[in-house]
Amino acid sequence: MNARQWSRDLGMGVRFAFTGGREGWVRMLLTAVGVGLGVALLLLTTAIPTALAVRDQRNQDRLDYTYGPHRPKAADTLVISDADSTFRGSDVRGRLVEPEGPRAPLAPGLTTYPAPGDMVVSPALKRLLGSADGKLLRERLPYRIVGTIAEPGLIGSQELAYYAGAKELAPRIDGWRTARITHFGPSQSSRQDGLDPVLILLVLVVFVVLLMPVAVFIATAVRFGGERRDRRLAALRLVGSDSRMTRRIAAGEALAGSLVGLVFGTVFFLLGRQLAGSVEVMGISVFPSYLDPSPALAALAAIAVPTAAVLVTLFALRGVVIEPLGVVRTARPARRRLWWRLLLPVGGLACLAPMIGQGRNNGSFNEYLVIGGVLLLLVGVTTLLPWIVEAVVARLGHGAPAWQLAVRRLQLSSGSAARMVNGIAVAVAGAIALQMLFAGVQGDYTKSTARDADRVQMQVNLSRGLPFGSAAQTFAATKGVREATALGSTELGDGRWSADKGPEHTVGLTVGTCAALRTVADLPSCRDGDVFAAKGGERDTDVDTLARPGRRLHLNTSDGTGGGPDVVWAVPHGLKQARVITGPDGVKESGVLMTPAAVSGRMSSALTGAVYLRLDESVPDVHEYVRNTAARIDPLADAMVWSSTELSHKFTSIRTGTSVGAICVLALIGASLLVSQLEQLRERRKLLSSLVAFGTRRRTLSMSVLWQTAIPIALGLLLASAVGLTLGTVLLKMVGATVGVDWASLLSMTGAGAAVVLTVTLLSLPPLVRMMRPEGLRTE
Structure with missing residues (x-):
């Protein structure tokens, strides 16, 4: 068989697809839509690495803290302060800027800096501030909007960000929230920490799990209209084509649908890319320009999809006998063999077995074995499910008419029913494994903050030198605040402080009212003017050395750049003793x-205040009221909501990306299933009309359609749960984590899969009702 004959037969099939009349056009359109949805998600997936890289580069380009040596004021310097905030769970990136010369570095996305009292904002922040929902945030940002930040200065279309003009920022330079810089971007000494082996494993498994259902959907879509197509192929045998030529012509029809599907997929992708610029999922947003697929990966998808369409069609027709007078498909098919279907999951386990117990301390996981093993296990779902459906429905007994109609249909076409839910089963199996892996390793990326969130719900750190006592009174009067405790702090040493060298011995200094000090120490008695040496903490050596009556100690007044006056304090003779307790922090x-x-006046200027707040969290937007008060007191105040633990940023990013991808895959599942369901109903249109013409109730037929969907999906979800638990267990053993099942996540994943199928089935009922009419028997 030469390539010329192959191309001729495939070309004939392509022509049949385009010239086959209304029936051929409908069949090709269904195939193209199904393939197009898969191609769109493939293109989106290939664009995700590029989008993440662009987001990261944009973020690197606008970095404004170099943490370098102290810089004097010059024509090319800019003083910039971090004024980040949070509004109803969304981060607000804020910067106060004061250019000190004509050559001050310009932030990405800006053409000029705003004057003091003005600000330039991101488009999303501008929309929010102009809406009723942004009223509280508008109170926090008392600046006049004079422009918008261009795309190069933002990492996402929905990012909330602003630059506000300010003055007198130089005295606030502390090397922490305020700095003098000469350029934007990372410093020479900065470096990016790489992912550890477990996080790399997570990324690999995530991509395989998200892409595998897409491949299953594409393989299913190219088989739409299979039964009617096979009956038409009998006519080709009647006019002289042999069985191999007939199969190649059928493959050509599938090739035509896949080629049109590539066009549809490109259109869907372009529409989806534009839509992506206006939505935010799990706190992640992108600009349409970010979603630029890798040319190599896009070319691979353009080649792989049509090739898969031809191969899948030839594989599907291997057991179909197409004769000149009909297709031998109504006879009882041969029973499916189980042994070779078990080889795939067993092979997957064999690939993953060598890495069991490796953990993160024995080098990186073999990425080829990881990808191969996970692929084989998930492909095993698609091969085992048809055998399970066939074996189960063959043993189902009698029941109501709707049940009997559904069971008989499944017995005659169990393969079609299994194909319909294969994608759901693969997606659920992968999702269960991922949830187990995330839950198993989450503890390794969670650290305790040692904060008692029941005792304090928010903490506000103020700039050095601000009167924290009066700030506490202002916070106490804020809506939703039950109690405000203010403490000022700095350090004492036996020598003068400088940027490059500190005293040999140091001890912490805490200032507050008697009530406030009792939150950090057990005081024997207290009145205003008392001084205590508090012991009983982790280190008492320097307290014994330095806290001696008459000794002269130096306050830490350094601003991080070597500046600051030398403030000396003499330990009083009336020093009292106290025992420390666990403080609010x-x-x-x-x-x-x-x-x-x-505390003397000079000492007060060296203190950094922190206000600890107990809140009535039943008050709506209580956190926003606190942040607004903090902004009025100090525009550079740092308001934090307390939690007892915090997750690694990299781990959280991977889990968030997985959730975004899972939502996209579920959307594809629903759309593809709806197309598949409509295609199956279309093929059975005359049968449904015949049953109605003979007196079958529409309710009975509708229930039979529900049963035809419910039985395979129940079997598919059971198989998916078993495979997902197995894969999750192996992955947990690979990373050395304790094996455990997150039953809530397992039930939620299976429930989500069942909900998608139920929704699709309900959406297909209106077309079903229209098809159940005796007029459907009319033939032209």
Whole structure:
């Protein structure tokens, strides 16, 4: 068989697809839509690495903290302050800027800096501030909007960001929230930490799990209209074609549908890319320009999809006998063999077995074995499900008419029913395994903050030198605040402080009212003007050394750049003793405690205040009220909501990306299943009309369609749960984590799969009702 004959037969099939009349056009359109949805998600998936890389590069380009040595004021310097905030769970990136010369570095996305009192904002922030939902945030940003930040200065279309003009920022330079810079972007000494082996394993498994259902859907879509197509192929045998030529012509028809599907997929992708610029999923947004597929991967998809269409069609026709007078498909098919179907999952386990127990300390996981093993296990779902459906429905007994109609239909075409739910089963199996893996390793990426969130719900850090006592009173009067406790802090040393060298011995200094100090120490008695040496913390050595009456100690007034006056304090002779307790921040630290009357004016300027708040969290937007108060007191205040634990940023990013991908895959599942269901109903249109003409109730037929969907999906979800649990167990053993089943996640995943199928079935009922008419028997 030469290539010329192959191309001729495939070309004939392509012509039949385009010239086969209304029936051929409908069949090709269904195939093209199904393939197009899969291609669109393939293109989207190939574009995700590029989008993430662009987001990361944009973020790197606008970095404004170099943490370098102190820089003097010059024509090319800019003083910039971090004024980040949060509004109803969304991050707000804020910067206060003060250019100090004509050559001050310009932030990406800006053409000029706003004057003091003005700000330029991102388009999303501008929309929010102009809406009723942004009223509270508008109170926090008392600046006049004079422009918008261009795309190069943002990492996403829905990012909330602003640059506000300010003055007198130089005295606030502290090397932490305020700095003098000469350029944007990472410094020479900065570096990006790589992912550890477990996170790399997570990324590999995520991509395989998200892409595998797409491949299954494409393989299913090219088989739409299979039964009617096979009956038409009998006519080709009647006019002289042999069986091999007939199969090649059928493959050509599938090739035509896949080629049109590539066009549809490209259109769907372009529409989806534009839509992506206006939505935010799990806190992630992108610009349409970010979603630029890799040319090599896009070319691979353009070649792989038509090739898969031809191969799948030839494989599907291997057991169909097409004769000149008909297709031998109504006879009882041979029973499916089980042994070779078990080889795939067993082979997958064999690929993953060598890495069991490797953990993160024995090098990286073999990426080829990981991808191969996960692929084989998930492909095993698609091969085992037809055998299970066939074996189960063959043993189903009698029942109501709707049940009997459904069971008989499944017995005659169990393969079609299994193909319809294969994608769901693969997606659910992969999702269960991922949930187990995420749950198993989450503890490794979760660290305790030592904070008691029942004791304090928010903490507000103020700039150095601000009167934190009066700030506490302002916070106490804020809506939703039950109690506000303010403490000022700095350090004491036996020598002068400088940027490059500190004293040999140091001890912490905490200042507050008697009530505030009792939150960090057990005081014997207290009145304003008292000073205490508090012991009992993790380190007491320096307290014994430094807290001696008459000793002169130096306050840490350094601003991080070597500046700051030398403030000296003499330890009073009336020093009292106290025992420290765990403070509001979860720390039990020895040090010197002072009440406000014992603090001189020069000492007050060296103190950094923190206000700890107990809230009535039943008050709506209580966190926003606190942040607004903090912004009025200090535009650079850092308001934090307390939690007892915090997750690694990289781990959270991977899990968020997985959730976004899973939502896209579920959307594809629903759309593809709906197309598949409509195609099957279309093929059975005359049969449904015949049953109605003979008196079958529409309710009975509708229930039979529901049963035809419910039985395969129930079997598919059971198989998916078994495979997902197996894969999840192996992955947990690979990373050395304790094997456990997150039953809530397992039930939610299977429930989501069942909900998608139920929704698709309900959406297909209106077309079903229209098809159940005796007029459907009319033939032209």
